[in-house]
Amino acid sequence: MSSLDKINPPAVTKNVGTLHPINQTKDYLLNLLTHLGFTEVHGPEIESEDFNFDMLNIKKSHPARQMHDTFYVENKSNVLRTHTSPVQIRSMLESKPPIAFSSAGKVYRKDDDATHLPMFHQVEGIYVDADVNFSNLKDLIHQILHDLFGKDVEIRFRPSYFPFTEPSAEVDILSENGKWLEILGCGIVNPIVLKNCNIDPEKYSGLAFGLGVERIAMLKYGVNDIREFYKSNLDFLGQFK
């Protein structure tokens, strides 16, 4: 017997690939919302102005509807959805309260610089039931942010403006360097939106929130330039195993 028979060949390491870090983050958020009771719903990326704007109380005169902000397709017959909220509208039209939906996916805006891309991802949630109020919204947002950033994270709510929620808020967390970082937008669903979805706003109220997936991914992974996510660089992607 040769002495070579006693040796063990080097371990054969199979290279494992990676799920894209944006999809990892998106899945994480969707899993969290599922755990909180939200059911995931889906919708198209090419939307009518009706679902993308009108049903959400975004009036014809709103700047977001201008050609410099929104991609229009096929002679202005439709738009590339500017948010995932139309999915909520479609789902609310097919359901009766109580409802708790989450939706996630690609959205498009006419931007392109170091902090904005023409395509990015959102995760949204909406909950409609009798007596849903702003205090409940705060509790839910605290649950989400505590899961993402830990129980000790300092959270700040600021008044803001979205046509589809009233009151509206933006939520910041205090970063390690002492600066407040904007994390998400949320609010009480505007009764006009409920009415548009055939839900009686006298009986029901709702809360809604939306997160930018790239923003969360940048914070959690420490990526400073949003464009890194879309270069397809294996040295970059390979880190997210």
Next chain:
Amino acid sequence: MKFIYKDLLNFLSEKPSIKNLSERLFQLGHEHEINGEIFDMEFTPNRGDCLSLIGLARDLNVFFGKAKPYKTFEGDIEELNLDFQNLSPEVCPKISFLEIEIEGNTNEYKPYLENYFSLLGNKKVNFFTDISNYVSYELGQPTHCFDAKTINDQLIFENRICEGSFQTLLGSNINLAGNNCIFSVNSEIVSLAGVMGGISTACSTGTKKALIECAFFIPEAIIGKSVKYNLASDAAHKFERGVDIQIQEKVLRRFIEIVREHASIKNIKIQSFDEGKVQKSSIPIDVKRINKILGIDLAEEKYVAYLNKLGFGIEKEIIVPTYRHDIASQNDLAEEIARVIGYNNIDSKPLEIAKKLDKSVDDVNKLKNYLIKNGFSEIINFPFTANEEKKSISIDNPLDTNRRNLRTSLKNSLLDNLLYNERRQKDSIKFFEISDLYTKSDQINQEKKLGIIISGRQGHNYLDFSKKLDHAYLSNLLNQDSDNSVLTIEEISRTEIKTKKKDKIFYLEIPIEKIPKHLFKLSESSIDRINFIKYQSVSEFPSSTRDFSFSISDIKKYDAVIDHLSDLNDKNLKDAFIFDFYENKKLNEIKVGIRFIFQSTLNTLSEEEIQQSVNKLLKPIVDLEGVSIPGL
């Protein structure tokens, strides 16, 4: 918009510190940065009423009380008999004109006026325009100053389709198109109403007699014009967000007062054209509803007091001020109350949503898991492409006119991804993308597809290093033991894409719904992927590769060699792997080949730096007796 701290204090009865003021502004939802005593504000688009000192102070009055710091001219003013016709009262229901003539020289600007220019970095233009700009800063109402002698015939306002060139008072030529609000004299357009005046009727430093126009234009008539014509216009910014329909005459009286403080007035005349369309807006008092929306317990007395301090009238119902275009419902009032109380001072109340589920792994995720376990990396690409097919959906207003279509296939994007990484010295590339693709026929069609692209080595371990990713590899990966006739693997020719690499490229694209079900079963469980690692910057500098082959004649040293190779550490070493392993039983010797890949994030590594790293990494091995590196 920028404000001077001390200017703002003039409108408040209490005098808060900068810090206190800043905290209250955040509480009210007014984001800002502070530079010295300058507040640089960013208002939400629904709060056009805050785009002035008086506007912002109206919000702050709820905390700091109210003061009236400025004077308006209260004397009688002769009626102006202006030859004016309003052909579009539906977009301009209220407009006032002031004709004002001064004599002699103007005085040095008083500190409040001088500071507006010197501290806020605003540029002085001429006497009347300077006052117009200041009044807009103070009261939020834009005015436009015509040199009175240039308005020598009937002045007409109308909202109509316009064509042709218009020269602004800043000298830029714009080509008018579509509907525009305009003022014209003798068919000549003299002002793009609500946006910018024209050069032919503009005031100059020599103007002694000016016609000041002060109007309410409905936001819808102004929105988008400044962007369309690329004009930076503070007036348009304010009109787009809505001004106060009841403030015009007050603004002109303030204008007169400021002129009076700086020059001798020879003559003033004023005239207003009012379509009488101001409607009193009111909302029922319903504190129960407010409490229900916010989840609080506020007494009605306190509720109405808060609203009153914010400028709302309290009668049988709540009267909405004419400058608050954003208030129409109980929810709007609830937000007002929440801002005053402070969003952060409203307690959280537990929310339990009835249904709790664990997210099941769907078919697409099962497929992803399977590919990832086999070394594939997922890519996400933008959908914009130059390729145009009959079924392509085109974008009316693309960011890049060379990419005005939505892709109908994932192939070109994934090929670009592959070539990008080949240029970065990657020799084993396995990518996939799953995305919805959109095409048109008589309707818009949506289809979710999987695209897979491979090229190069099957892997870096010594079993796979010399094997190439090829048709058989992909077929074996996907076919398994089932019928896969729907999976068509295509070789992409290198000739067409003009690359020097020799490795073959193979591609597969298939609609998700056509993927044989057995593929989804290959990976039932979800990979535990959520590991928020701290990412390290990717180097933009080239890497360098060094291969070494060890001859181990003293077999007892084999384990020491392998142990060392599994625990390599050098700041410039990016990767290392054993790509060759051979047992020569005849000579009783083992050969081990290792590849080092060096790369720095700081610079392109020099030969000397690489050699230093190599020496450091190899020394413990070459020092072993019975281990040699032939040729070293």
